[in-house]
Structures are given as C-alpha cells and as structure tokens.
Amino acid sequence: MAPKALDYESLNENVKKVQYAVRGELYLRASELQKEGKKIIFTNVGNPHALGQKPLTFPRQVVALCQAPFLLDDPNVGLFFPADAIARAKHYLSMTSGGLGAYSGARGIPGIRKEVADFIRRRDGYPSDSELIFLTDGASKGVMQILNTIIRGEGDGILVPVPQYPLYSATISLFGGSLVPYYLEETANWSLDVNDLRHSVFQARSRGLTVRAMVIINPGNPTGQCLSEANLREILHFCYQENLVLLGDEVYQQNIYQDERPFISARKVLMDMGPPISKEIQLVSFHTVSKGYWGECGQRGGYFEMTNIPPQTVDEIYKVASISLSPVPAQIFMGLMVNPPKPGDISYEHYIRESKGILESLRRRARIMTDGFNSCRIVVCNFTEGAMYSFPQIRLPPKAIDSSKKAGKVPDVFYCLKLLEATGISTVPGSGFGQKEGVFHLRTTILPAEEDMPVIMASFKKFNDEFMEEYDEHRGYSRI
Amino acid sequence: MAPKALDYESLNENVKKVQYAVRGELYLRASELQKEGKKIIFTNVGNPHALGQKPLTFPRQVVALCQAPFLLDDPNVGLFFPADAIARAKHYLSMTSGGLGAYSGARGIPGIRKEVADFIRRRDGYPSDSELIFLTDGASKGVMQILNTIIRGEGDGILVPVPQYPLYSATISLFGGSLVPYYLEETANWSLDVNDLRHSVFQARSRGLTVRAMVIINPGNPTGQCLSEANLREILHFCYQENLVLLGDEVYQQNIYQDERPFISARKVLMDMGPPISKEIQLVSFHTVSKGYWGECGQRGGYFEMTNIPPQTVDEIYKVASISLSPVPAQIFMGLMVNPPKPGDISYEHYIRESKGILESLRRRARIMTDGFNSCRIVVCNFTEGAMYSFPQIRLPPKAIDSSKKAGKVPDVFYCLKLLEATGISTVPGSGFGQKEGVFHLRTTILPAEEDMPVIMASFKKFNDEFMEEYDEHRGYSRI
Numbered sequence: 001m002a003p004k005a006l007d008y009e010s011l012n013e014n015v016k017k018v019q020y021a022v023r024g025e026l027y028l029r030a031s032e033l034q035k036e037g038k039k040i041i042f043t044n045v046g047n048p049h050a051l052g053q054k055p056l057t058f059p060r061q062v063v064a065l066c067q068a069p070f071l072l073d074d075p076n077v078g079l080f081f082p083a084d085a086i087a088r089a090k091h092y093l094s095m096t097s098g099g100l101g102a103y104s105g106a107r108g109i110p111g112i113r114k115e116v117a118d119f120i121r122r123r124d125g126y127p128s129d130s131e132l133i134f135l136t137d138g139a140s141k142g143v144m145q146i147l148n149t150i151i152r153g154e155g156d157g158i159l160v161p162v163p164q165y166p167l168y169s170a171t172i173s174l175f176g177g178s179l180v181p182y183y184l185e186e187t188a189n190w191s192l193d194v195n196d197l198r199h200s201v202f203q204a205r206s207r208g209l210t211v212r213a214m215v216i217i218n219p220g221n222p223t224g225q226c227l228s229e230a231n232l233r234e235i236l237h238f239c240y241q242e243n244l245v246l247l248g249d250e251v252y253q254q255n256i257y258q259d260e261r262p263f264i265s266a267r268k269v270l271m272d273m274g275p276p277i278s279k280e281i282q283l284v285s286f287h288t289v290s291k292g293y294w295g296e297c298g299q300r301g302g303y304f305e306m307t308n309i310p311p312q313t314v315d316e317i318y319k320v321a322s323i324s325l326s327p328v329p330a331q332i333f334m335g336l337m338v339n340p341p342k343p344g345d346i347s348y349e350h351y352i353r354e355s356k357g358i359l360e361s362l363r364r365r366a367r368i369m370t371d372g373f374n375s376c377r378i379v380v381c382n383f384t385e386g387a388m389y390s391f392p393q394i395r396l397p398p399k400a401i402d403s404s405k406k407a408g409k410v411p412d413v414f415y416c417l418k419l420l421e422a423t424g425i426s427t428v429p430g431s432g433f434g435q436k437e438g439v440f441h442l443r444t445t446i447l448p449a450e451e452d453m454p455v456i457m458a459s460f461k462k463f464n465d466e467f468m469e470e471y472d473e474h475r476g477y478s479r480i
Numbered sequence: 481m482a483p484k485a486l487d488y489e490s491l492n493e494n495v496k497k498v499q500y501a502v503r504g505e506l507y508l509r510a511s512e513l514q515k516e517g518k519k520i521i522f523t524n525v526g527n528p529h530a531l532g533q534k535p536l537t538f539p540r541q542v543v544a545l546c547q548a549p550f551l552l553d554d555p556n557v558g559l560f561f562p563a564d565a566i567a568r569a570k571h572y573l574s575m576t577s578g579g580l581g582a583y584s585g586a587r588g589i590p591g592i593r594k595e596v597a598d599f600i601r602r603r604d605g606y607p608s609d610s611e612l613i614f615l616t617d618g619a620s621k622g623v624m625q626i627l628n629t630i631i632r633g634e635g636d637g638i639l640v641p642v643p644q645y646p647l648y649s650a651t652i653s654l655f656g657g658s659l660v661p662y663y664l665e666e667t668a669n670w671s672l673d674v675n676d677l678r679h680s681v682f683q684a685r686s687r688g689l690t691v692r693a694m695v696i697i698n699p700g701n702p703t704g705q706c707l708s709e710a711n712l713r714e715i716l717h718f719c720y721q722e723n724l725v726l727l728g729d730e731v732y733q734q735n736i737y738q739d740e741r742p743f744i745s746a747r748k749v750l751m752d753m754g755p756p757i758s759k760e761i762q763l764v765s766f767h768t769v770s771k772g773y774w775g776e777c778g779q780r781g782g783y784f785e786m787t788n789i790p791p792q793t794v795d796e797i798y799k800v801a802s803i804s805l806s807p808v809p810a811q812i813f814m815g816l817m818v819n820p821p822k823p824g825d826i827s828y829e830h831y832i833r834e835s836k837g838i839l840e841s842l843r844r845r846a847r848i849m850t851d852g853f854n855s856c857r858i859v860v861c862n863f864t865e866g867a868m869y870s871f872p873q874i875r876l877p878p879k880a881i882d883s884s885k886k887a888g889k890v891p892d893v894f895y896c897l898k899l900l901e902a903t904g905i906s907t908v909p910g911s912g913f914g915q916k917e918g919v920f921h922l923r924t925t926i927l928p929a930e931e932d933m934p935v936i937m938a939s940f941k942k943f944n945d946e947f948m949e950e951y952d953e954h955r956g957y958s959r960i
C-alpha cells in the first residue's frame with residue numbers, strides 16, 4: 001500500500017528539518033532518569049518556577065479573582081485579598097466582554113495594549129501606538145507569526161546570531177526559509193562585530209539568498225551579553241543600509257546583572273537616531289511574562305510591538321492573528337507586568353520586596369555560576385551580564401572527541417550525557433545553539449535555588465575534572 | 481529604494497491568501513458601529529460568555545485556587561471554596577513541576593492527559609493511550625499543527641466540507657496547500673454523500689493534486705448537522721479506500737439538540753469496524769474547552785488524540801509542539817472538563833444544575849432561531865441538530881444582487897451589512913464558509929440570551945421582510 005500522509009516518509013520535509021535541542025535528546029534522557037528515580041536538576045530550560053522560584057503574589061491574586069469573579073461579590077473578599085488586587089481585578093474584568101472565558105479581539109484586549117504602550121513610552125521616552133501592539137502566547141508565538149509573514153521560501157535568508165536560541169533555527173526550518181548565521185565573538189564577551197555581519201550577508205548573497213531580516217537577542221540567549229547603545233546604533237545603521245527588518249528579541253530586558261550596560265531597547269536607539277533612519281527601519285520587538293523576575297512561563301503571555309510597518313501589512317498580521325487568539329488570563333499577566341503596583345498602593349512594598357529579592361539572588365547566582373565554571377579544569381566562561389543562562393566553553397581533549405565519535409555522539413552531547421548520568425544536572429549541549437567548528441559548550445540556566453548552587457557547582461567541578469583527567473591526552477599516553 | 485521585507489508587496493503570498501470571515505469585514509464594521517455607540521449583538525463568533533453565559537463555578541474555583549496556591553495554606557479557605565474544589569486544586573498542582581507558572585512538557589501535563597484518555601475510554605468503550613494525546617491552545621492550534629505536518633506544498637489537497645469553518649481554508653492557505661471542497665447537501669439536512677466525495681477526489685486528481693487528508697466537522701459548523709453512525713462508517717471506508725488521513729473536528733460533541741442522532745466519535749466507529757480498517761486509518765480527533773456548556777474560549781484549552789500514527793511521526797509532532805507550549809491553566813480546564821464532579825461530590829449537584837441549564841436553554845434557542853428564520857420571507861433554514869450556529873439560506877432577489885454588485889459587495893455581504901446597520905445583529909455572510917454558486921446564506925450563533933431571542937428574531941424578521949419587499953422583482957417593476 002502507498003505510504004499514508006502521516007507516515008514519516010511522507011511528512012512535510014520542513015517539519016522533519018526542525019531541531020529543538022532545548023527539549024531534545026538530553027532532556028528526554030533526563031526525563032527517563034527521573035522516572036527511574038534519579039534526582040534531576042533541570043537546568044535545560046529557563047523555567048524558574050520549576051526550580052522553586054515563587055510566583056509574585058499580587059499578579060496571582062488579581063488573576064485568581066478574575067478567574068473567580070463571584071468572589072468579588074462576597075462581602076468577606078477583603079479577608080483574603082488586598083483592596084488594590086480587588087480593584088485591579090475589577091479593572092481588567094471591565095476591559096473584557098464576558099470575563100476570562102470570552103475570546104478577546106485578535107490583537108488582544110485594547111485596555112491592556114494601552115498599558116503596554118504606556119510602559120514602552122515610560123521606558124523609552126517615545127510614544128507607542130497600542131494598535132501596533134499585539135498580545136501573544138509568550139514571545140515565541142509572535143516570533144513565529146512574524147517569521148511566517150516574512151519568509152516566502154528557501155531563497156529568503158534571516159540573519160540569526162550564533163550561538164542562538166533554537167526557536168529561530170526551528171521556526172526558519174518550519175517555514176522553509178534559510179538561516180544566515182552571524183557569529184558572536186566569545187573572546188570579546190560575545191560581542192557583535194558589524195564587519196562579521198557584513199561578511200555573513202555577502203556570503204549569503206553569493207549563495208543566491210535574499211537576506212530579509214536580522215534577529216538580535218538582547219540580553220543574549222544563551223550567551224548572556226548586553227548590547228551597548230553604540231553597538232545597537234551600528235546594527236540599526238547596518239539594517240538601514242542593507243534594507244533589513246530588525247527583529248528585537250528583548251524578553252530578558254528585566255534580567256540584568258551588572259551596572260555598566262543597562263538594558264536599552266532597539267526601539268529607543270532607533271528613535272534617538274532620528275529621521276530618515278527612525279522613519280525607515282521596520283522593527284518588531286518582542287517581550288514576555290515568562291522571564292524577568294516573573295517567570296510565568298506556564299501562563300503563555302507576551303506581546304510584539306511594530307515600528308514603521310505599513311498599515312496594509314498590519315492588516316495581514318491582524319488577519320492571521322485572528323485565527324489563533326492568545327489566552328485572556330495571560331493577557332492580564334502582561335498588563336500586570338507592565339503596570340505593577342505603584343508607590344502608595346497597598347501591595348507595593350510586598351511586590352518590590354519579592355521582585356528585588358528574586359533579581360538580586362539571580363545576580364548573585366550569575367556570579368557563583370561563572371566563577372564555578374571558571375574554576376574547572378579546561379573550562380572558560382564569560383560572565384552572565386543578563387538573561388538567565390551560563391554558556392561555558394568546554395575544551396574537550398582529542399581523546400574525548402574520539403570516544404564520542406565511537407559512541408556515535410556529537411562531542412558536546414557525549415559530555416552532557418555523561419554529566420547528566422553522573423550528577424543529574426540536565427544541560428543543553430552547545431551544538432543545539434550553534435557554535436564555531438571544533439569548539440564545544442553547554443548551556444545551563446542560572447536558576448537553581450541559590451542555596452543549592454555551591455553543591456551543584458562542586459558536583460559539576462568534580463565530574464568535569466575527573467572527565468578531563470580520564471580523557472587527558474598526556475595522562476592517556478603516560479599509561480601506555 | 482527596494483521594497484522592505486514587511487512591505488505589503490513583498491510579504492509571503494500564502495499569508496495574503498488567508499481569508500478569515502468570522503472576524504472579517506462584517507465584524508470590523510460591527511466594532512466601528514459599537515464604538516459609535518450603537519448596540520451590537522455579536523452573533524458572529526461562537527463566544528458564549530461574551531453573550532452573557534456564566535462560567536461553570538466549579539472549574540473556576542479550582543483554577544483560581546491553582547493560580548493563588550497561597551490560599552490553600554489559609555485555614556479559612558473553606559469559607560470561600562468547597563472542599564472538593566480545594567482537593568482538586570491540590571490534585572492538579574501536584575501534577576505540575578512548579579504550579580501554573582512552570583512550562584509543562586511538550587505534550588502537556590501527563591496526569592491531565594491520563595484524565596483525557598479515561599474520558600475517551602468511557603465515551604467510546606475503547607482504551608486510549610495518553611502518550612498519543614497532546615494538550616493544545618484550543619482545538620485550532622492542534623488543527624494547524626497537524627495540517628502543517630501533512631501539507632508539503634500546493635500539490636497536496638485536503639478535503640474540506642463546504643460550507644466549512646474557515647479555520648480550515650485559512651490554515652490550508654497559510655501552509656500553501658490546496659483545499660478540495662466537498663459539498664454538503666442542504667436539501668437533505670446538510671448530509672454528506674459519499675458519491676460526492678468520490679467526485680471531489682476525482683476532480684482534484686485530474687487537477688494533479690495528491691489528496692492527503694479529509695476533514696469532517698461533527699456536529700457541523702456552520703451547518704449544525706450530526707453525522708449518523710452509518711454515515712461515519714461510509715466516510716471511514718472511503719478514507720481507507722482512498723488512503724486518506726481523517727481529521728475529526730469534534731469540538732461540538734457536547735452540543736446536541738435532538739435525540740435521534742446522539743454524538744458518536746469517529747474513533748468509536750473506527751474501532752467498531754475492526755481490523756484491518758481499525759488498524760490502518762490514520763485519525764486525528766480534536767476537542768476543546770471553548771464550546772460545549774463550558775464556552776471557555778478565552779482560556780485556550782484543547783487536545784488532539786492520534787490513532788494509528790507511527791511513533792516516528794509522533795516524535796516529529798512532539799518536536800514541533802515543544803517549540804510552542806500550551807497554557808497550563810488551560811490544560812487544567814481541559815482536565816476538569818473531562819473529569820467533572822461526580823455523584824456524591826459536594827459540587828456535583830450545582831455543577832449538573834449549571835451545565836444542564838445551559839444545555840437545555842441552548843436546545844430551546846436552537847428551536848426558536850430555526851423557527852424564526854423559517855417564518856421570514858424567502859428564507860429557509862435547517863434545524864440546528866448540534867453545534868452553536870444557525871445557517872439560513874437567504875434567497876436574494878435578482879434586484880438585490882444587482883444592487884450589491886453596484887455597491888461593490890458580494891451579495892450576502894451586502895445583505896449582512898444592511899442587517900447590521902438596521903438591527904445591530906452582527907452575522908457572518910455565507911460566502912465566508914463557502915456555498916454553492918448563486919446560493920446565499922448567513923451564519924448566526926444561537927448564543928444570545930434566551931430572553932432576548934424573541935426580540936432579536938422579530939427584529940431580524942422585520943428587516944428581512946422589508947429588504948425583500950424593497951428588492952422584490954415584481955414590486956420593483958410595478959413601480960416603474
């Protein structure tokens with residue numbers, strides 16, 4: 001009988017090409033080991049609550065009240081919920097046409113989009129139009145929609161940093177486009193050199209590609225660097241010269257662990273540059289409730305904001321957004337994130353205490369982790385300036401590379417699997433993000449509880465140093 | 481300067497081809513009129529809570545507690561929440577790895593998938609494997625993922641009923657496939673004739689298409705018919721003969737308004753047929769929390785279940801699902817829907833009272849609406865056996881068709897716009913769903929509050945009969 005449409009051999013080839021290492025081989029093996037009773041430390045995904053981070057209280061109070069609006073009619077509701085949470089729940093419910101169970105419009109709830117626009121205005125000093133903001137299921141959904149709008153076929157290239165977050169490579173494969181890599185420079189703290197960009201575009205064009213857009217991830221994932229204003233300016237100039245749409249993945253904008261380079265949005269730098277550039281470059285910026293000190297990954301809230309996108313294109317994006325609407329509770333989380341309690345509000349002090357506590361601990365954990373990796377044999381690691389990851393380079397000895405080949409594994413996968421089996425630490429091999437030929441990394445999150453960090457890093461160091469001992473060239477030879 | 485990647489002229493053509501009438505021209509005009517202060521009755525989307533349907537209490541209590549788990553530690557929680565809701569919230573929280581803020585696995589929470597599998601087993605009398613169930617953002621997301629997996633290019637055809645829910649036409653356009661229509665027979669209560677199916681496939685093949693899959697919507701949207709067991713058996717035989725994947729959109733399975741043809745799932749009929757067919761046909765079935773007596777559209781919960789799909793394909797579907805995970809609160813709604821309070825539970829009586837109340841009222845409304853349409857001049861309407869819609873045929877007189885052409889509108893759009901302006905009733909023209917050449921319909925939901933129904937139908941009748949009077953051929957001529 002002929003193959004059926006859902007037999008492997010006859011599937012859409014673009015689906016088969018998708019790779020998504022964050023939940024790939026290592027993760028599956030970790031899940032198996034967990035089922036067998038092994039204690040696993042899941043540092044493969046930026047999933048803070050799974051590692052014990054408590055949700056912020058105020059937003060949860062508000063969303064719980066919105067889910068159970070009958071509580072608002074109870075005269076004793078004030079015993080359980082502070083007055084500002086009650087007021088805020090009423091505020092959001094009044095914006096819906098039937099509470100959390102009713103579909104919102106395709107862009108998301110208008111009042112919440114206005115709160116997002118206000119947030120952007122306060123952050124950047126330039127007004128933002130709420131009609132050009134779409135609320136999405138996390139940032140990923142927005143990235144996927146915009147890439148789907150841009151990519152016409154394999155002749156279309158998208159510039160993506162390498163190492164990169166595999167959402168980009170996966171989505172470009174899924175929609176049948178071509179990824180055009182530009183390399184971040186590890187020895188210069190993962191900085192972006194515009195000459196390399198130019199080189200990447202030149203190479204892509206000589207392959208016959210039309211380079212249509214450029215992705216930046218700021219702060220970087222998995223690399224953790226924060227882009228400077230000067231660097232952003234260069235990038236924008238480059239996009240202007242090369243006629244590229246800029247996609248600004250800024251989901252880690254709250255996660256900054258140093259003071260030298262605070263977060264600055266691509267949109268602010270663009271507006272600062274003034275006309276003609278500020279009126280010409282097509283920019284889409286992405287944000288989420290999954291990261292920051294919120295970490296509400298499971299709720300699936302996010303937005304994208306469009307700058308200099310023609311109205312006819314916005315109509316097309318609207319049309320496709322209307323096929324799959326975003327969850328209303330997640331939209332409310334987004335509203336709460338951009339419009340948190342203010343000084344004088346009943347919940348303000350508590351909110352600040354919780355959020356500062358998380359952020360300061362993340363800053364300390366970033367330091368502990370970087371220092372821990374750098375104390376290991378043949379491991380070097382840049383400091384995590386922002387985001388949620390550490391991305392150490394593991395200089396695998398030739399003997400380890402040989403052994404991994406014999407085992408039929410990519411060398412960094414081989415290393416990470418051994419690490420997992422020995423310690424329960426579930427990481428993602430650098431090959432899942434892209435890296436230069438012959439250079440190996442792994443990615444961990446900095447999210448394990450602060451009190452567990454010393455033990456985790458000691459366990460890593462013990463494994464690594466024994467691994468290096470075992471596969472050390474010199475020691476190997478001296479045994480013979 | 482060359483066009484930019486997000487200029488309209490250079491967008492992905494498949495995006496431009498997408499049409500989605502449910503939130504199209506009529507809806508946009510209705511939204512404008514609403515802003516201008518006109519009272520609009522939104523019957524364009526199956527969005528029950530927006531028309532005043534109250535959410536079921538028990539699931540909202542459970543999800544509110546899951547959002548605010550600190551309430552569970554409060555000794556007074558029992559004053560606000562019944563003990564079974566508290567127990568159920570603890571049950572679901574224990575299934576997560578960090579509450580509602582943590583990502584679930586790519587398939588969704590295992591314990592909830594088990595509840596879905598149990599529900600399917602109880603419903604159909606055959607076991608279901610929870611590893612072959614994926615929790616999704618509403619049913620739409622699942623439909624989109626499966627179609628993306630099947631469609632390789634414009635040579636791939638998907639059989640879709642006409643009239644159809646435009647999710648299918650839109651998604652097939654977006655992924656660059658070809659829609660192969662099969663017509664439902666209005667004069668035989670929208671039944672499906674397998675000879676017509678055969679004819680559609682034959683025609684598609686002579687156009688050079690590879691027909692890969694067939695969609696059924698049961699109960700029908702927008703047409704409201706329920707498929708009989710005999711008809712489902714014929715369809716399955718046909719899929720077997722023609723080597724087609726069957727996609728069973730069964731989101732309205734709880735919405736049945738007659739007793740002659742209860743809902744029967746495609747999967748049950750397939751299993752009843754026994755080998756070889758029961759082991760051969762690749763079937764994907766879809767369900768949601770948005771419909772039924774739940775109507776929790778805004779939460780975005782759903783699932784798909786796969787039958788006879790090879791493991792390697794399941795792995796591919798898993799991989800793509802892992803790029804965009806579904807909201808955890810919505811997964812809990814799905815768990816609650818398939819595993820509601822049981823006899824003896826504290827909340828059982830109340831739950832039954834609420835759900836029966838909604839369902840019985842929907843049944844009465846289906847009848848009021850059908851009768852109302854059939855009392856109108858030159859309008860005929862099949863009874864809504866199931867789902868949430870009424871789909872009357874409007875026999876537009878030639879003069880009305882001429883006038884609509886002069887106005888640059890499709891005739892049914894012309895009629896629906898006039899209806900909207902005159903009465904505030906926001907419907908969707910039949911052309912958005914597909915209809916035979918020269919035949920015109922509109923779709924309304926049966927969701928307006930029961931007490932408002934007589935006024936709405938009277939207002940419709942007044943408009944329609946005046947419209948028909950105005951455009952009546954005879955009367956028109958007699959005026960000259």
